[in-house]
Amino acid sequence: MTRLLGQLEEERRKLNELGKKSLEQGIPLFENEAVQAQSRKVDEWIVQWLQRKSGREHQMR
Secondary structure: OHHHHHHHHHHHHHHHHHHHHHHHOOOOHHHOHHHHHHHHHHHHHHHHHHHHHHHHHHHHO
16 A cells, blocks of 8 residues: 555656646646646546555455
8 A cells, every 4th residue: 555655646746747847838737638647647546545445444344
């Protein structure tokens, strides 16, 4: 679970950096395909993390 959280944080960091560069260039985030692709990647990591977290909580009951 720790590895998954670390990867999630790394992907979020990448998203923030892409977003910052996009805004500095005057490109709206919704028009920047790289930002949108990274955002979807972060969403996928969040879903994985929530599924594993949910599974572990269910096992503890």
